[in-house]
Amino acid sequence: MVLFLIVLCPAIIRGQSGPDFNILTDRAFQKLYQNPEDCIRYSQSLLISEKNIEHKTILRKTISWAYAMQGNYVQAVNTSNQKEDDSQEVKQSRFVRVFGNFNLADQYQNLGLYEQSRNIIAGILADQDLLTSKNLKERMTLSKLYQLQAINDGVSKKYGEALKNFDISDQYLDYDNEENKITRQENTIFRALYLMRANRREESKKLLDEVIHEIENQGDYAFLAAFAYEALSQYYFSKEDYHTAIHYLEKGFSRIEDLPYNDLKLIFYELFTENYLALNNGEKYSYYNNLYSDLKNKLDSNRKEGIQYIVKLLEIYHKKNIEYQKQNKSIQVKIIISITLFLILGTIVGFYYEQRRGKDLRKQLVFFEGQRKREISASISIAHEEPLIKVNKTSEKDQAKVSKEKETEILEKLKEWELTDNYLNKNMSISILSAETGINTKYLSEVINNNKGKNFNGYINELRINHIASLLRTDPAYLNYKVSYLAEYTGFSSHGAFTNVFKSITGMSPNHYIQEIIKNKKS
Known part of the structure; x- marks a missing residue:
């Protein structure tokens, strides 16, 4: 899921600084979809001289998204959660607090902890004042929160709820700029995927045709184009038209073949494997299955290391929310956060204890x-x-x-x-x-x-x-x-x-x- 949650930064920054900073971060935003390594280098160069807390927070998150697109979850977690001086933290705005909570929900989702991500988002969205905010950067954050929650719904196969949350996400994209356009396109691709899984295939195909036409005409965003073609290939796979599915897989993969979008590449390898297996092409099945297995093992290992960093992240998250909880009179939010922190700390410790107990995970069948x-x-x-x-x-x-x-x-x-x-x-x-x-x-x-x-x-x-x-x-x-x-x-x-x-x-x-x-x- 982490691959598609990366379009927030420029809109947020536009709402808080002069045109020079807006232009620079727009470039960083575009590089995120063109080459994550270029985005990291460019954003880090901006971060060196930046003094504003909100700007630094957003730049770090942009770098974090780029690492996540590469499948480097450890660096993604570590980079986006670097702390400022305590004296500065006291002066944090509501946006920084909300954005910090959004960041935690995003990291949980990246690591496959969907229930924790869902609970944090529900707590944030319980703030009615926030939901009616006119602040541009807060509205863009809300758009991304609803997008995250829609993806959590999709994981749970609650496709109806997911589609509704994508609609709400679009409603907060009421500023005419590049990142809002791309966020809408991402939401459209997700809608098409969930319609497909709900057996509404022709509605799905129509949306994909429209969004692909838009993407191809708007610029060289390799990641977004690959994502759209990968979704279209799934449509043809569901129709058992495996040759056409492979055609669109090849077309999409050609856009990212030489780029380090490893999380998305894993999906392509898996789909290539399934299609060639259905066609009984043993040679190509073995080739792509080996690529899939090797990359999956690498990303799974990195994801496990990312869970270790979550323990540290929880400590940061708890400290940042103490003051917020005092200001926010919602007892429900406080209870959800406290319970989540307690349970996650316990389960992470349990996870590593379980790993040390033995390598054999296949116990006697009962x-x-x-x-x-x-x-x-x-x-x-x-x-x-x-x-x-x-x-x-x-x-x-x-x-x-x-x-x-x-x-x-x-x-x-x-x-x-x-x-x-x-x-x-x-x-x-x-x-x-x-x-x-x-x-x-x-x-x-x-x-x-x-x-x-x-x-x-x-x-x-x-x-x-x-x-x-x-x-x-x-x-x-x-x-x-x-x-x-x-x-x-x-x-x-x-x-x-x-x-x-x-x-x-x-x-x-x-x-x-x-x-x-x-x-x-x-x-």
């Missing part, structure tokens, strides 16, 4: 089969029932730690999280789930064990198998994929682990399951 496999389900239940009973007997004092109301709240959050497909992440752990939902790991474990009838790994694996089984039934393209690809796609570490879990849940191997679907389609 699954119950569905209605068609009652006998196998019964045998699995019997095999794993005793250990669960023993745990309950030896830890009576741990019982009922979660109240009924809290349990209901956690189940609702889990239900919402299941819509994100984040369980397909190969590195998924209970600590990561905790960070993404804002739920304490102990509470998560207890609620999953008591309500899902299985441990955490069993719960995640069942979600993965149900997901791929549904795709195999509904999307013919997946019937052509190799089992090894299906295993990797669903987050399993090996072909064998995927096959064993798949069979325990469906009662048949993946190959058998695929053949049954093909046979039924022919009959």
Whole structure:
């Protein structure tokens, strides 16, 4: 998501300085879409002589966006959150405080912590005075906040809410300048993607044709053009027109091939892989799959390091909000911020503790089969029932730690999280789930064990198998994929682990399951 959240700076700066500074930052803004490395060098040269706190904050954020576009999340977090002198912080304007909160929500989203991003944005948007602001820089910040929230909605598959938030984002773009135009175009591309996922394909295609025409006629913004063509390729992939999808992928990728837009390149590699796999072109599938795997491992590693920086960021965020909370009489905002800080700190520590406990993330499967496999389900239940009973007997004092109301709240959050497909992440752990939902790991474990009838790994694996089984039934393209690809796609570490879990849940191997679907389609 980080790739598309980078168009705020110039409008903000225009509202607070003379024309010379506006012109310089407009150039930085354009370079952001032309080459992030050029943007970093240019913006840093401006930052050296800048004294104004607001200007420095915005320039750092511009540099941070450029790093994020490269997939360098550590530098993105570190750069955008450098502190000023304490004496200067006291004099911060409302805009700087709001912008700091926006920055934190943006960083959470970059690192995949969508629930935390959502909560912070909701807290900011609870300020009714801010929503009616006539200040240009605050209105542009609001536009970006609604854009961020729309993307959070899209991750949760709440496409209707996402489309509404994009509309509100556009309403704050009431100043006729270059960055507002590009923000509208970004919102249009996102609208097209979400309409596509809501099976409103022709509406999606119409929007993409219009926005691509605009982009091609407005200037050399390589990133924006690549983003639009990548979205158009997804339209043709959904229509099973793989050759045309590849054509637009090649057209879009040619715009960024020699530029370090690594986060966007990862999406292109994945789409190339899927299309060539659907066409049974093994050579090109292997080529792009290798590029995808190598880049994904690199970005995933960087994202994990970024989570370490979030701990430091939380301390900064807490200090900056103490004074703001005193001035803002909204108790709701204060509660949300306090709870978020507490839970995130706990879950980040838990995440690294979990990593040190062992490399093997594939624990023994404790699954119950569905209605068609009652006998196998019964045998699995019997095999794993005793250990669960023993745990309950030896830890009576741990019982009922979660109240009924809290349990209901956690189940609702889990239900919402299941819509994100984040369980397909190969590195998924209970600590990561905790960070993404804002739920304490102990509470998560207890609620999953008591309500899902299985441990955490069993719960995640069942979600993965149900997901791929549904795709195999509904999307013919997946019937052509190799089992090894299906295993990797669903987050399993090996072909064998995927096959064993798949069979325990469906009662048949993946190959058998695929053949049954093909046979039924022919009959």
